[in-house]
Amino acid sequence: MTPRRNALTPESLAMMDTIARTGSFAAAARELGKVPSALTYSVRQLEDALDVLLFDRRSRQARLTAAGEELLAEGRRLLAEMDAVANRVRRVACGWETQLTIAADGLVSRLTLLELCEAFYGLRPDGLEGGPGTRLRLRTEVLNGTWEALVTGQADLAIGVPMDAATSAGIDVRPLGEVNFVFAVAPHHPLAQVAEPLDDADIVRHRAIAVADSAQRLAPLTVNLLPGQDVLTVPSMQAKIEAQLRGLGCGFVPEPLVRDHLRLGRLVPREVRRQRQKGRFAYAWRSAALGSPRKAPQGLALRWWLEQLESPATRAALMDRFPAGAVPSAVD
Template sequence: MSERRNVLTPEALAMMDAIARTGSFAAAARELGKVPSALTYSVRQLEEALDVLLFDRRSRQARLTAAGEELLHEGRRLLQEMDAVANRVRRVASGWETQLSIAVDSILSTLTVFELCEAFYALNPPHGPGTRLRLRSEVLAGTWEALVNGQADLALGVSGEHSLPPGIKMEPLGDLHMVYVVAPHHPLAQAPEPLSEADLVRHRAIAVADSAQRLAPITVNLLPGQDVLTVPSVGSKLEAVLRGLGGGFLPDSLVDEHVQAGRLVRKEVRRASQRVRLWYAWRAGGNGGPARGRERLGLALQWWLEQLERPATRTALLQRHGGLPSRSLA
């Protein structure tokens, strides 16, 4: 057992990751600054110690076996955990995180997110306080998944209520009012209101794909048997609706300008009020332990949470999808 443990070094796991990403031993060797024979030898040592085959020798490319896929997956997770431990140690020493990863649902205001980034870097211009920001665009359950899987420290726009695992805290961000819109040349633009489900099901819906990889994806406002065009973000959904490729529910704050300009037609539907409650959540404890007070958080995360406590920030994230930049978030 100790021999198997000894071969699972960060270098060996990084080697597996490089081979899988580049697709060949030669390319991985160039990336790692080694010769291909050295990588081949290291992989064979790893296979012998674990008593498994990690790569299919029948393939010209570096094709992983099922065992290799599992080692790659768990190895990447372990490397992330090692990085997280190093970051936590540095945070204890300096107070500022090396990196802060923020998952942002694509339904929120991108303009406001970047205004917050500007304000953050202005704490110590031009580079900020030394914390690298990493923004992730997610959709529906993918926003929550990025947080609970450790890929994000802060998640903005979490959909639905969740049972909180240890070390996670959540607060309400606010409500979005969703409206059904179509292009002026769409067949439903002139249909009598309110639209019934029978009216909607005869026409293509534009839906945003849930970005969750492991959690059950969330499906919203789709009817059985309805034709669907699936797109990767809320912005692309708006573009598809503007082109008349289908209809869909979008935040009223996002489509209001287009409705006023005649580029979209808002239609009443025979359904309950389309209000969506969104949340923001963050990792409040280390190593899966109990959630701790704000004073134990990194200073970068503390700063972002302080901004989110302001009603103006929360409102801007939900409603400011266009227009001039605001200086009220600094």
């Protein structure tokens, strides 16, 4: 370790902060419980180690040089980071994860999800300043991508996985809710004028709008596409709805996300001969190491989120609560 690095101790940085804050060596010495000469000696040692002048000796006040200002600013940042590290270490020791990653399907209400984040950040665990301190990371996935993020370890909690997703050892799955899907087109789309109910022969002649499955390793899901049908593939449900509003194609869309568009006539629901679509979704988390019969220790942050998901009202809001005229956009 270099002499310069040895000189930059938490004590020396705190000393600089105290001198700058109090405005004089004498006031800083009183606050630190030192005699002024000892404080002056400590400052000279720091200046010698860094080979710079930190204070303008021509002034009776403790006036910082440009180098001193830089050291003060960076020193305050380093002290804050040291405190943050110490707090995070203590939180981890108390059972709070350093980071919790949540993968949510594009159908999940971001309004409700962010309100849950707000409640989480407002927690005040006993003895821990500034809340739990767990860093939350939200990911937007589609279809099998939500499940893949969980089983590959990229997420700790998956919200909105297909209810019929393949089970895996060490994964707990609970029902989240159902979403009604409606076949809809723009008012100027040709299918808006075809007699109902529409059959597959009517639909296959028109382009479908499909959302790409975000899975990279698992087999992607294909839903409600007819053999030989032209397809425009888009990256999100938001893009799918926008495409259908423009008349670029047709397809099934989640009723809660297009409720306002249907009410205002921007989209027209059409009865189809095939069975009415309903999606069943779940939430899942890793509960044990793969191949191990023992339960993995569950962090307090994940435990809190699972407790919220036990509420029927919360689950319903995640599936059905969207601002008027809005559809969820990507978070990550």
